[in-house]
Amino acid sequence: xxxxxxxxxxxxxxxxxxxxxxxxxxxxxxxxxxxxxxxxxxxxxxxxxxxxxxxxxxxxxxxxxxxxxxxxxxxxxxxxxxxxxxxxxxxxxxxxxxxxxxxxxxxxxxxxxxxxxxxxxxxxxxxxxxxxxxxxxxxxxxxxxxxxxxxxxxxxxxxxxxxxxxxxxxxxxxxxxxxxxxxxxxxxxxxxxxxxxxxxxxxxxxxxxxxxxxxxxxxxxxxxxxxxxxxxxxxxxxxxxxxxxxxxxxxxxxxxxxxxxxxxxxxxxxxxxxxxxxxxxxxxxxxxxxxxxxxxxxxxxxxxxxxxxxxxxxxxxxxxxxxxxxxxxxxxxxxxxxxxxxxxxxxxxxxxxxxxxxxxxxxxxxxxxxxxxxxxxxxxxxxxxxxxxxxxxxxxxxxxxxxxxxxxxxxxxxxxxxxxxxxxxxxxxxxxxxxxxxxxxxxxxxxxxxxxxxxxxxxxxxxxxxxxxxxxxxxxxxxxxxxxxxxxxxxxxxxxxxxxxxxxxxxxxxxxxxxx
Amino acid sequence: xxxxxxxxxxxxxxxxxxxxxxxxxxxxxxxxxxxxxxxxxxxxxxxxxxxxxxxxxxxxxxxxxxxxxxxxxxxxxxxxxxxxxxxxxxxxxxxxxxxxxxxxxxxxxxxxxxxxxxxxxxxxxxxxxxxxxxxxxxxxxxxxxxxxxxxxxxxxxxxxxxxxxxxxxxxxxxxxxxxxxxxxxxxxxxxxxxxxxxxxxxxxxxxxxxxxxxxxxxxxxxxxxxxxxxxxxxxxxxxxxxxxxxxxxxxxxxxxxxxxxxxxxxxxxxxxxxxxxxxxxxxxxxxxxxxxxxxxxxxxxxxxxxxxxxxxxxxxxxxxxxxxxxxxxxxxxxxxxxxxxxxxxxxxxxxxxxxxxxxxxxxxxxxxxxxxxxxxxxxxxxxxxxxxxxxxxxx
Numbered sequence: 001x002x003x004x005x006x007x008x009x010x011x012x013x014x015x016x017x018x019x020x021x022x023x024x025x026x027x028x029x030x031x032x033x034x035x036x037x038x039x040x041x042x043x044x045x046x047x048x049x050x051x052x053x054x055x056x057x058x059x060x061x062x063x064x065x066x067x068x069x070x071x072x073x074x075x076x077x078x079x080x081x082x083x084x085x086x087x088x089x090x091x092x093x094x095x096x097x098x099x100x101x102x103x104x105x106x107x108x109x110x111x112x113x114x115x116x117x118x119x120x121x122x123x124x125x126x127x128x129x130x131x132x133x134x135x136x137x138x139x140x141x142x143x144x145x146x147x148x149x150x151x152x153x154x155x156x157x158x159x160x161x162x163x164x165x166x167x168x169x170x171x172x173x174x175x176x177x178x179x180x181x182x183x184x185x186x187x188x189x190x191x192x193x194x195x196x197x198x199x200x201x202x203x204x205x206x207x208x209x210x211x212x213x214x215x216x217x218x219x220x221x222x223x224x225x226x227x228x229x230x231x232x233x234x235x236x237x238x239x240x241x242x243x244x245x246x247x248x249x250x251x252x253x254x255x256x257x258x259x260x261x262x263x264x265x266x267x268x269x270x271x272x273x274x275x276x277x278x279x280x281x282x283x284x285x286x287x288x289x290x291x292x293x294x295x296x297x298x299x300x301x302x303x304x305x306x307x308x309x310x311x312x313x314x315x316x317x318x319x320x321x322x323x324x325x326x327x328x329x330x331x332x333x334x335x336x337x338x339x340x341x342x343x344x345x346x347x348x349x350x351x352x353x354x355x356x357x358x359x360x361x362x363x364x365x366x367x368x369x370x371x372x373x374x375x376x377x378x379x380x381x382x383x384x385x386x387x388x389x390x391x392x393x394x395x396x397x398x399x400x401x402x403x404x405x406x407x408x409x410x411x412x413x414x415x416x417x418x419x420x421x422x423x424x425x426x427x428x429x430x431x432x433x434x435x436x437x438x439x440x441x442x443x444x445x446x447x448x449x450x451x452x453x454x455x456x457x458x459x460x461x462x463x464x465x466x467x468x469x470x471x472x473x474x475x476x477x478x479x480x481x482x483x484x485x486x487x488x489x490x491x492x493x494x495x496x497x498x499x500x501x502x503x504x505x506x507x508x509x510x511x512x513x514x515x516x
Numbered sequence: 517x518x519x520x521x522x523x524x525x526x527x528x529x530x531x532x533x534x535x536x537x538x539x540x541x542x543x544x545x546x547x548x549x550x551x552x553x554x555x556x557x558x559x560x561x562x563x564x565x566x567x568x569x570x571x572x573x574x575x576x577x578x579x580x581x582x583x584x585x586x587x588x589x590x591x592x593x594x595x596x597x598x599x600x601x602x603x604x605x606x607x608x609x610x611x612x613x614x615x616x617x618x619x620x621x622x623x624x625x626x627x628x629x630x631x632x633x634x635x636x637x638x639x640x641x642x643x644x645x646x647x648x649x650x651x652x653x654x655x656x657x658x659x660x661x662x663x664x665x666x667x668x669x670x671x672x673x674x675x676x677x678x679x680x681x682x683x684x685x686x687x688x689x690x691x692x693x694x695x696x697x698x699x700x701x702x703x704x705x706x707x708x709x710x711x712x713x714x715x716x717x718x719x720x721x722x723x724x725x726x727x728x729x730x731x732x733x734x735x736x737x738x739x740x741x742x743x744x745x746x747x748x749x750x751x752x753x754x755x756x757x758x759x760x761x762x763x764x765x766x767x768x769x770x771x772x773x774x775x776x777x778x779x780x781x782x783x784x785x786x787x788x789x790x791x792x793x794x795x796x797x798x799x800x801x802x803x804x805x806x807x808x809x810x811x812x813x814x815x816x817x818x819x820x821x822x823x824x825x826x827x828x829x830x831x832x833x834x835x836x837x838x839x840x841x842x843x844x845x846x847x848x849x850x851x852x853x854x855x856x857x858x859x860x861x862x863x864x865x866x867x868x869x870x871x872x873x874x875x876x877x878x879x880x881x882x883x884x885x886x887x888x889x890x891x892x893x894x895x896x897x898x899x900x901x902x903x904x905x906x907x908x909x910x911x
Binding site: 046047054055056057058059060061168172175176177178179180184235236238239242243246254255256257258294295298299302308309311312313315316317326331379396397399400401402404405407408412415416419431433434435437438442443446447450452453454463464469 | 517520521522523524525526527528530531534535536538540541543545546547549550551553554555589591618620657661662663664784785786855862864865867882883884885886887889890910911
């Protein structure tokens with residue numbers, strides 16, 4: 001909060017400056033801390049985490065973004081993310097995780113209502129129970145899913161250094177799914193619309209319907225959730241990201257809040273440091289940018305010479321959706337309101353392409369997710385109350401052009417339609433219980449992250465931008481690496497953290513090889 | 517299988533192709549325009565009109581000091597934090613906007629002289645037309661929320677607490693919104709009533725607006741309601757009082773009183789919202805204040821901060837009855853500029869790291885749960901109970 005004047009410029013040498021303390025930036029910073037590097041983490045906001053934070057309204061502290069954290073696992077079978085948290089000292093002392101009992105509840109306007117469990121076997125058994133006539137297709141889908149998941153794990157275990165030949169030989173399904181959409185996989189197995197909807201439910205986590213989403217991304221996500229379960233950090237994602245900051249500091253890192261980086265400084269196409277909005281400069285031989293690539297390359301590096309080809313690479317992929325959320329504090333306990341599941345998807349119908357179309361316009365929502373945190377964490381809201389967060393997706397484009405004086409009206413109206421979906425399905429008299437209701441529109445998502453278009457997952461996670469083909473961390477500027485949802489493995493908590501770690505790993509590798 | 521792999525090859529080709537045909541547009545952050553109109557980082561305001569509203573309250577009209585930068589859009593009921601510089605002490609106070617939200621050519625604020633106050637007497641005595649002030653974007657959650665507030669609202673105002681209601685009433689009347697408002701407005705005497713003429717005029721013209729003034733120190737010729745806004749005043753003046761939505765704005769002391777009265781009437785707690793302005797007049801009267809404390813005690817506050825590229829440590833004495841942020845701001849020689857807005861612990865702009873020591877936080881202030889464990893505080897509403905050590909290096 002201290003606004004230093006320009007003459008305060010100080011030249012302090014760091015090995016690496018990480019710009020942005022979002023999940024990617026935090027992942028990178030902690031990874032570098034483990035390697036004993038001198039790291040400066042700069043964050044424009046006064047809290048870490050980017051979307052992974054919380055905020056207070058009245059007597060409620062709302063979760064900002066996290067639904068269910070993948071890759072945590074159990075003490076006996078920890079996921080990769082949990083193992084990383086252990087290495088940096090975040091678990092078991094600083095934070096603990098609650099295990100979410102079920103994957104999700106799936107509700108449709110026609111009254112269909114099913115609860116889908118975690119666990120690979122339990123999941124497919126449940127699908128068989130719900131759709132007994134689709135046994136053959138479900139079995140085939142199961143085989144493909146498991147095969148793809150094994151392939152992803154194999155690639156992960158080789159740290160990405162595997163040849164195509166090797167993949168085709170040992171994990172043919174991985175090679176096959178890279179070019180496929182999720183719908184392509186369904187087409188091989190079944191065409192039952194409701195079955196497809198039920199399996200596809202978490203498509204909002206990736207922002208694209210089966211006809212467009214990369215099969216690799218979707219199956220990878222689903223199988224990871226099924227295998228390792230979903231977890232939620234005690235103290236909300238603010239505890240997770242604040243805890244990561246604490247670990248980073250313990251490893252010798254320095255973090256500076258309220259520090260907006262305007263420029264990345266280069267000399268002969270090599271990074272030399274950054275300049276803050278107040279003119280202060282920091283110098284380092286490497287910068288990891290957790291800022292979206294479009295802003296990083298086109299704005300912060302405006303003075304560097306970057307090839308047209310690379311700029312085209314930055315602009316070519318389609319940009320994914322932003323979010324729209326309504327954070328509701330209810331003055332009644334969750335169990336009394338019948339909110340038993342952590343995550344409930346509400347659907348108008350089975351037309352997921354039509355639901356996706358509704359993200360492109362400010363029209364009635366057709367697909368929302370309602371997260372009720374009290375069942376796994378009774379302390380998430382004061383005694384006798386509950387916290388319900390409704391989220392759907394909206395493309396940023398429509399919101400950018402609305403008249404400023406119409407903004408609040410449009411936002412209120414859209415939120416009202418989302419509450420109507422709740423009234424229509426799981427809680428008819430919800431309004432009687434509302435004590436607090438706060439709305440986040442794409443503008444809000446933009447404002448707190450400065451993500452281009454307010455995009456919450458970065459580029460679309462379509463076939464052309466699935467993990468195998470997505471923009472990589474490495475840039476044409478020596479010493480500059482990209483982190484965050486726009487790059488590497490895409491959006492989502494564990495993937496964003498992992499992407500940041502990959503960026504840090506590339507720096508360490510290049511450093512070791514004497515390339516920077 | 518080969519077909520699938522072919523698709524992969526096709527995708528790769530398609531990707532290359534999409535990059536080739538792409539034209540590189542100039543960098544344009546398309547959300548910036550909307551964001552600047554709703555959430556500008558800072559606004560510069562110029563006074564264009566000063567007018568007496570009562571013997572101790574003045575209206576200030578502000579326009580944007582920058583002709584290229586229109587004022588930010590706000591919701592009726594919101595406030596802005598105004599930065600004042602008083603003899604080298606830089607501080608911020610929140611003031612509700614009283615003008616209608618349906619135009620942003622100007623903001624009007626009503627500022628009342630607070631006895632022994634630091635900021636309001638200075639502004640009332642010194643601010644003149646043409647003066648320029650820095651201000652925050654519009655902040656606060658004290659506004660009509662169509663999602664659940666319903667159509668029947670009861671506004672309860674105390675003294676200068678009428679200000680956000682004036683903007684809300686103007687908004688509802690101007691746009692002819694189908695909302696009924698009943699205003700109970702408590703003041704000391706007739707002389708303290710603000711906007712009386714306008715409120716009475718609206719009452720005569722509009723079916724959906726009713727106002728009752730309640731004077732606690734009325735002269736004998738006053739024909740209206742007297743005393744405080746008790747449960748009896750509420751129940752006898754508000755029809756179907758139990759089904760309505762209540763907004764309260766006044767002093768911190770008044771909130772507690774009205775809340776108990778409404779509770780006695782059976783109004784559900786979640787149908788009552790408060791504007792939570794400012795620090796308590798007397799923090800020692802707040803529930804939970806440690807009574808053993810000797811109020812004349814001064815505590816040593818140690819600050820680590822960065823200035824001119826160097827880390828400094830300084831310390832000074834501060835009173836336990838003074839909000840920590842005020843005490844820091846009064847250290848003119850270190851000139852730290854800590855952001856703030858609400859001065860009530862709500863907006864979180866001043867969030868700061870406490871290394872050691874204990875503070876008092878009024879129990880009605882909620883801060884992030886893990887911030888308590890990690891030692892983050894909101895110094896605008898924190899009072900030192902021991903010597904303190906604050907780390908301002910990372911902010």
